[in-house]
Amino acid sequence: MAPQSSEVDVLIVGAGPAGLMLATWLSKLKISTRIIDKRNTKVFTGQADGVQCRTVEVFQSFGFAERLVKEGAHINEVAHWEPKEGGGIQRTKRTPDNEPGTSRFPHAVLTQGRIERFMLDAMREFNDLEVHRSIQPTSLSIDPSLVSDFTSHAISVTLRHLSEEEATPTQVGTVANGLFRSNLLTDEEADANPPPNANGDVGKEEIVKAKFVVGCDGARSWVRKQLDLHLEGDSANTYWGVLDALVITDFPDIRLKCTMHSHDAGSILIVPRERDLVRLYVQLGHTEEGERVDRTKVTPESILATAQRIMAPYKIETPYVEWFTCYEIGQRICPKVTLDERVFIAGDAFHTHSPKAGQGMNVSMMDTYNLGWKLAHVLQGKADTSILKTYQDERHQTAQELIDLDYRLSRMFSAKPSTGADDKTGVSLEEFEAFFKSVGKWASGTAAQYKSGVLVEKTGATDVAKGLPLGMRFESHQVVSIADARPWHIGDRLESDGRWRIIIFAGDVRIASQKAQLEKVAAYLDSPSGPLRTYTPPNADIDSVIETLTIISNPRISIEPNDFPEILWPAKGEFGCRDYHKLYADDESWFSGKGEAYKHLGIDTETGCIAVVRPDQTVSLTCRLEEHELLGEFRRGD
Amino acid sequence: MAPQSSEVDVLIVGAGPAGLMLATWLSKLKISTRIIDKRNTKVFTGQADGVQCRTVEVFQSFGFAERLVKEGAHINEVAHWEPKEGGGIQRTKRTPDNEPGTSRFPHAVLTQGRIERFMLDAMREFNDLEVHRSIQPTSLSIDPSLVSDFTSHAISVTLRHLSEEEATPTQVGTVANGLFRSNLLTDEEADANPPPNANGDVGKEEIVKAKFVVGCDGARSWVRKQLDLHLEGDSANTYWGVLDALVITDFPDIRLKCTMHSHDAGSILIVPRERDLVRLYVQLGHTEEGERVDRTKVTPESILATAQRIMAPYKIETPYVEWFTCYEIGQRICPKVTLDERVFIAGDAFHTHSPKAGQGMNVSMMDTYNLGWKLAHVLQGKADTSILKTYQDERHQTAQELIDLDYRLSRMFSAKPSTGADDKTGVSLEEFEAFFKSVGKWASGTAAQYKSGVLVEKTGATDVAKGLPLGMRFESHQVVSIADARPWHIGDRLESDGRWRIIIFAGDVRIASQKAQLEKVAAYLDSPSGPLRTYTPPNADIDSVIETLTIISNPRISIEPNDFPEILWPAKGEFGCRDYHKLYADDESWFSGKGEAYKHLGIDTETGCIAVVRPDQTVSLTCRLEEHELLGEFRRGD
Structure with missing residues (x-):
């Protein structure tokens, strides 16, 4: 059969x-x-x-x-521990795990x-x-x-x-x-x-x-x-043990992420875990080219014993081990x-x-x-x-x-601490800390930047929103809903639902010329040749493929939904009710202060800008309001 | 059988x-x-x-x-609408739904x-x-x-x-x-x-x-x-219709909570709902003493028709009604x-x-x-x-x-708007707004205050924490965990788990005499006659009936867990690991600023105080650190 x-x-x-x-x-x-x-x-x-x-x-x-x-x-702080003169280890620095402002x-x-x-x-x-x-x-x-x-x-x-x-x-x-x-x-x-x-x-x-x-x-x-x-x-030439355990210790920073180099017993990375667990990454040894570690010889006990040598004179015991492993991945x-x-x-x-x-x-x-x-x-x-x-x-x-x-x-983790300026193979404390800081932003995932290409286009003005670099994820800040005064992170309006977003930072619409400019953008978006009408299937809601969000820089109460062109808050759905969740102001909220989105994103509060954001929140295009016809080049990749 | x-x-x-x-x-x-x-x-x-x-x-x-x-x-703002000279209604004021700072x-x-x-x-x-x-x-x-x-x-x-x-x-x-x-x-x-x-x-x-x-x-x-x-x-003498509906309207504040009095068509309370629904409370009429309303005559259509008269010249339609009722409850x-x-x-x-x-x-x-x-x-x-x-x-x-x-x-809602100083039966705009504001705090539920009694005792110093009035719920502010630098709202440590809490605002423990005072408190708590040893069953964790939380006013990094008496972060559970989640500082966090708990609660940053909090987060006792023996009077009600 x-x-x-x-x-x-x-x-x-x-x-x-x-x-x-x-x-x-x-x-x-x-x-x-x-x-x-x-x-x-x-x-x-x-x-x-x-x-x-x-x-x-x-x-x-x-x-x-x-x-x-x-x-x-939650990881808030990293403590750096280094060898202490005369033996043992000492805390040399505390740093934030990410630079404040990296993400909400x-x-x-x-x-x-x-x-x-x-x-x-x-x-x-x-x-x-x-x-x-x-x-x-x-x-x-x-x-x-x-x-x-x-x-x-x-x-x-x-x-x-x-x-x-x-x-x-x-x-x-x-x-x-x-x-x-x-x-x-x-x-x-x-x-x-x-x-x-x-x-x-x-x-x-x-x-x-x-x-x-x-x-x-x-x-x-x-x-x-x-x-x-x-x-x-590369294949690896050092191997490490990893232990998830409950611990009893007099080491004061056991609930912080810690980097630790010892004089000659190796290095540890400590990561505090949920349920009071602690993860220890412990350097176990080096291998020669082509040599493989016999992983069966690595046990929770052997990993702990090495950790105890590195952390001395502090004491550490693991009364409960949940998981362990050994890795030598290059x-x-x-x-x-x-x-x-x-x-x-x-x-x-x-x-x-x-x-x-x-x-x-x-x-x-x-x-x-x-x-x-x-x-x-x-x-x-x-x-x-x-x-x-x-x-x-x-x-x-x-x-x-x-x-x-x-x-x-x-390499930085596995290398021995430098013994001084003459030591060319060791890693100095300063070198390690500088490198560690430099990787922080990348490691947070927020710095990934996709290069120009079919989905990230450099055709519009790229200097209108310094905080929204092309190819990077849209950085979220708080704005206030015009219709209901609720503070929202813009990011919370960028749900992963497959839609592109056109985010119109409309500037100060109390200025007549700026209001007129916004109306031109809206008229284009509402026109048969604009991207909304072009790419939305018949009978589908007008925001089902591309959603428009508008954020003004002037106070929320200086304007009402009725003052906005309908295409910016369209009637939708079975009953044709208007969508009140598309209009925002960069304004102070009653209960959670001011997000200052324009300021953080480097956008001019008078003239604003437009940002096109992909379904994965990547900034795909920025342009001036006057350049709105660029929006017609909806990034279909053709 | x-x-x-x-x-x-x-x-x-x-x-x-x-x-x-x-x-x-x-x-x-x-x-x-x-x-x-x-x-x-x-x-x-x-x-x-x-x-x-x-x-x-x-x-x-x-x-x-x-x-x-x-x-x-979320309700953020209340808009007040009143009759407009010459007919119709007008917005007279916007107020926050609760005073900022009422709750997080x-x-x-x-x-x-x-x-x-x-x-x-x-x-x-x-x-x-x-x-x-x-x-x-x-x-x-x-x-x-x-x-x-x-x-x-x-x-x-x-x-x-x-x-x-x-x-x-x-x-x-x-x-x-x-x-x-x-x-x-x-x-x-x-x-x-x-x-x-x-x-x-x-x-x-x-x-x-x-x-x-x-x-x-x-x-x-x-x-x-x-x-x-x-x-x-009292029995009621007015009756109201309630409608939950999707609406189409040109009324600009339909997504705000609104109070509305019309010239002579009655009153409305508007409450925006989830899923874009709106609830309308619509005044339908008066009844005489002993008279009952024929509720079968109240329909979604009749409620809407009254709402339309009150809201004129704004238009409102309800293409979808989810629920309605009529009430005349006194x-x-x-x-x-x-x-x-x-x-x-x-x-x-x-x-x-x-x-x-x-x-x-x-x-x-x-x-x-x-x-x-x-x-x-x-x-x-x-x-x-x-x-x-x-x-x-x-x-x-x-x-x-x-x-x-x-x-x-x-009465305020049902009364007619005052027509002037000579009108003794009507309610003036000022009267309504002042009353509405005064009820806000009560209505938030945060102002409920239980009087002195067996569970709320006025035996300790009551002036040591002006922001923690006896009998009211503990007002939460952000502090920072000493062990892991994580910002926490104190409220998030007051889980509803049946435990009482002794919250020691330890003051500035860099001062030797204050540190000594904290140690005296701890020694008492650790003593056989202290409440922890007295009320905790044998073999149970020492924090299982009464939990102690300690909050210092000096910077987090000026002290380490090891500097605190063990009873304040005891060893617990099957494996005897120390509890790192009981020690906090009123300090700035890396990512979310400073909570300023001492300032908000009116506690002296040098000398601190102690607060006893019931399992329902009600403040039961406040006292000075020197008065710690009052803690022995654990509120058992006997």
């Missing part, structure tokens, strides 16, 4: 952070999606844990940032299992999408006659349903001691007891025909192998990440690096956050297929920056 | 806001509880909707404020059905407690020989299981038009299709033996009737709310009033928020039964204030 066959728009292989972020996006946009994973359960403990500010912003745009902010530990959200730390839970819940809520577990792909082929027809299900993937034994991950680093289950939250209980392969499908093969396949299947990616692509780069990257824009790879399949920059999950999720809306645009006919090429350009650039940074950071 | 009989500590009759708040409290405190309701489903639309700041603070203490803040409309949370508006959902979810999460629906009590008796023995199940209540027909509420005000279901959120779907009386119990009788019974069964309370108690007070109160501190009434069973002060759910939930922890304390042997008497004292006082306020507010 021929194997069962089915069709889907997007097949995602791998349900780790990268795969789940893509599934979350596609669910939100109602794209036909299947996501499979060879494991029979998600992870619960350990793995990656740091969630950088930009990632929290993205979670907010999907509506679940508050779960992370509530459950996670904190850098939070929460185990990967919980992050996955938030996305699993979002997928279910958005489009009833679930991960199909205990399934492994065994072959992939593309019909050459269909490869340029993006409406075709050109890719065939054979899937095999695994047995429980095959699908059960080896929990190398999980320390079974009875507490593991009791630490689970209520909403994890079902996952912790995966049902036996429910439909008796063990060994069954099936064929999925897909328009796109995305490999989010980790550093040893099966999908990448099918494309005959390889990670390139910095490696795959130079090409797609086959004909039909098959893509993302996350660890695309780049691997040490966990020390706290980027593990973050860059991986940002890979698929970049890709998801583009796939949806092509599938929904909203954009030309050429926008898919920007995935390789934009994300390879970011991945390369990560690799370079991690290389330098790893 | 004798009816089935069961035992429970607390039986709650009625699963509206008051009943669910009590059930939430008791679940959190793991008290054996049963909650029944005669309806077969909770409400979905209409009913009460305003959630005042203090109520949001209580939601936060249970961990679900963010759901309300996210879903609800907004006044939010969300339908009662969603508020009930949050509490139902919390009950399930805390202790797997569910409402037993379609059940009605038919008799209640107390064994006179057991009434003084609070450990006995002295109360017998007979329950009857209803048929679907009996249990289906008549949805008077729900307008069926197909949208009703589509507006439900995912987590409401199951409730919207209540299962038929699942266990075939229709008509079955059973007996519940309870230690306490609380009647939260509404204005026509069955429980109150069993106690032979009655609501007393202000009435039950002078006695308990029988022998074994049976209590709360919420509408206790007091009824018009909805215009936006207090509908709020005072009702605050009734049982006051009662819940006291019942738990008695059941858990943590306090003498005499603390139960404080429920009547504290809540009757609040209810009476509400009744008085609502009486005056209703």
Whole structure:
């Protein structure tokens, strides 16, 4: 009997952070999606844990940032500890974890299992999408006659349903001691007891025909192998132990993120965790070229013993260890990440690096956050297929920056402290701190900047909003709703719903000429040749493809909704009610002060500007109000 | 066959806001509880909707404020509209809905059905407690020989299981038009299709033996009737229509809360709602003494027609009406709310009033928020039964204030605008606005102040913290955690978990004498005669009954956890790890400025003070550090 066959728009292989972020996006946009994973359960403990500010912003745009902010530990300060003359260690400096003003959200730390839970819940809520577990792909082929027809299900993937034994991950680093289950939250209980392969499908093969396949299947990616692509780069020459534990210690900064170099016992990175856990990254030793570490010899006890030597004279004990591991990952990257824009790879399949920059999950999720809306645009006919090429350009650039940074950071951590100006191999305290500070902004994820290209255009005036550099994420500030006086972060109006936004900083509309200018912009937007009428399908709400938000610089009460052209707050929906949530003022609110958005974004309060923002909140174009016809060049990638 | 009989500590009759708040409290405190309701489903639309700041603070203490803040409309501003010379209406003033600084949370508006959902979810999460629906009590008796023995199940209540027909509420005000279901959120779907009386119990009788019974069964309370108690007070002489609708209008302030008096067409109160709904309270007419309104003659159309006359020349249409009602409730109160501190009434069973002060759910939930922890304390042997008497004292006082306020507010709304100084029956604009402002603070719920008594003691220095008046809720400000530099609102450390808190504002501990004073306080707390050792059961964590929080006024980095006496950050739990979350500084944080708690609370930054806070966040005692032996008088009510 021929194997069962089915069709889907997007097949995602791998349900780790990268795969789940893509599934979350596609669910939100109602794209036909299947996501499979060879494991029979998600992870619960350990793995990656740091969630950088930009990632929290993205979670907010999907509506679940508050779960992370509530459950996670927050990193506010970094303490730097260095060798002390005469022995031991001393605190040499305290710095903010990010420069104040980096983001309105904190850098939070929460185990990967919980992050996955938030996305699993979002997928279910958005489009009833679930991960199909205990399934492994065994072959992939593309019909050459269909490869340029993006409406075709050109890719065939054979899937095999695994047995429980095959699908059960080896929990190398999980320390079974009875507490593991009791630490689970209520909403994890079902996952912790995966049902036996429910439909008796063990060994069954099936064929999925897909328009796109995305490999989010980790550093040893099966999908990448099918494309005959390889990670390139350095192998590691130091190896580190990682321990998640409850601790008893007299070390005063155990609830701070700490960098620590000892005289000659090695280095530690301390990261405080949720549930009073502490993560210790402990330098264990060096390897020679080609040498591999015998990981079986690394135990929680051996990691702790090294930590005790480094932290002396402070004492530390770990009465409860939740998870541990040993890693020796170098910095490696795959130079090409797609086959004909039909098959893509993302996350660890695309780049691997040490966990020390706290980027593990973050860059991986940002890979698929970049890709998801583009796939949806092509599938929904909203954009030309050429926008898919920007995935390789934009994300390879970011991945390369990560690799370079991690290389330098790893070297800084692993090197011995400099013994003085004559010591050319050691790293001086000043050198380390300066570098550490310089990576902070990048590490927050807020500094990623996509270069000019089909989706980031330098055609308009780029000096009208110094705080909104092209290719970077839109920096959120508080404004006040004109209709209801509620303070809003602009970012909270940039929901991840697949829409582009035209944000009109209208300036001071008490000035007649400026008001007239705004009316010209509105008239253009309302015209048959403007982007709203051109790209919105008939019978759809006028803001369903491109949403317009207007922010004036003059006081809220100097104007009323009725004073704005209708296209800026259109009638919508089944009942034709006006949308009062599109008009804002950069004004003081009754209860939470003034956001000063114009000032922070470097926008002239009289003349304003216009910013076009992509569905992933990337600034795509800025221009003067007079240049509004540039908005007609809606970035379809054609 | 004798009816089935069961035992429970607390039986709650009625699963509206008051009943669910009590059930939430008791679940959190793991008290054996049963909650029944005669309806077969909770409400979905209409009913009460305003959630005042203090109520949001209580939601936060249970961990679900963010759901309300996210879903609800926020009320920031009130616009006042009055008759205009020559006809029509005009905006005369804009005021903040609450005075800035009233609370860190907004006044939010969300339908009662969603508020009930949050509490139902919390009950399930805390202790797997569910409402037993379609059940009605038919008799209640107390064994006179057991009434003084609070450990006995002295109360017998007979329950009857209803048929679907009996249990289906008549949805008077729900307008069926197909949208009703589509507006439900995912987590409401199951409730919207209540299962038929699942266990075939229709008509079955059973007996519940309870230690306490609380009647939260509404204005026509069955429980109150069993106690032979009655609501007393005025009957109404005006009647109002209420409409929840989507609107199309040129009235500019439709998304603001508005008070509106017309020349001679009556008054309106506008309250913007979630999902772009608007609630209109429309004055329909007067009744004579003893006359009743024929409510069947009130329709959405008749309410709208009156609204149109009042709002002229502005136009308003309601293309979609979700709910409507007509009310003529006067202000009435039950002078006695308990029988022998074994049976209590709360919420509408206790007091009824018009909805215009936006207090509908709020005072009702605050009734049982006051009662819940006291019942738990008695059941858990943590306090003498005499603390139960404080429920009547504290809540009757609040209810009476509400009744008085609502009486005056209703009169102000219903009266005609004054035509000049000679008009003694009309209400002048100035009079209305002054009164409206004066009720704001009370209406926010933050001004409720319980009088001196067994749980609020005036024995310590009451002038050491002007911002912490005895008997009022603890006013939250931001402080910074010493161990991890994280900014916290103190309120977020006052979780509703049944614990009392001793909050030590330690002053400036860089001063040797002040440090010594703090050490004396700590030594006392650590001594066998101190309240912690006296009231904490053996083998329980030392903070399990009374938690100590310490807040210094000097900079965070001038001190380290190790510098504090151990009792202030004790070792706890299975592994004996230290609790780093008890030590704070009134200091600037890296990312969110300075809370200035000492300044706002009027506490001397050198000498500090101590505040004792009840499990319901009420300030119970303030004193100087030197007066620390007053802490030994732990408020057990004996």
